[in-house]
Amino acid sequence: MINEKTTTVYFNGKGKLFRVLSSRRGESDTTGAAVKILISVVLGALILGGLYYMIHDIVLPKLNSRVTDMFDYNG
Numbered sequence: 001m002i003n004e005k006t007t008t009v010y011f012n013g014k015g016k017l018f019r020v021l022s023s024r025r026g027e028s029d030t031t032g033a034a035v036k037i038l039i040s041v042v043l044g045a046l047i048l049g050g051l052y053y054m055i056h057d058i059v060l061p062k063l064n065s066r067v068t069d070m071f072d073y074n075g
Helices: 006-024 032-072
Strands: none
Touching: none
16 A cells, blocks of 8 residues: 555655656756867867967977987087
8 A cells, every 4th residue: 555655755755756757947957068079179270270280290200300409419
């Protein structure tokens, strides 16, 4: 037999669960989330592209010339 307290707790919990699941509060907009993800991916690609450009065109030639000068030393 189910007592009265058990049924009260069940129905109160069921009502609370329904209110939470049907609530429109917070960010449930999937388009907004998709736009945020897209912006972060584009910014990440730009940052990685800039780092690649710096390393490939600025750092490596300087490093190459310094290492070559170091080994061509005729002390």
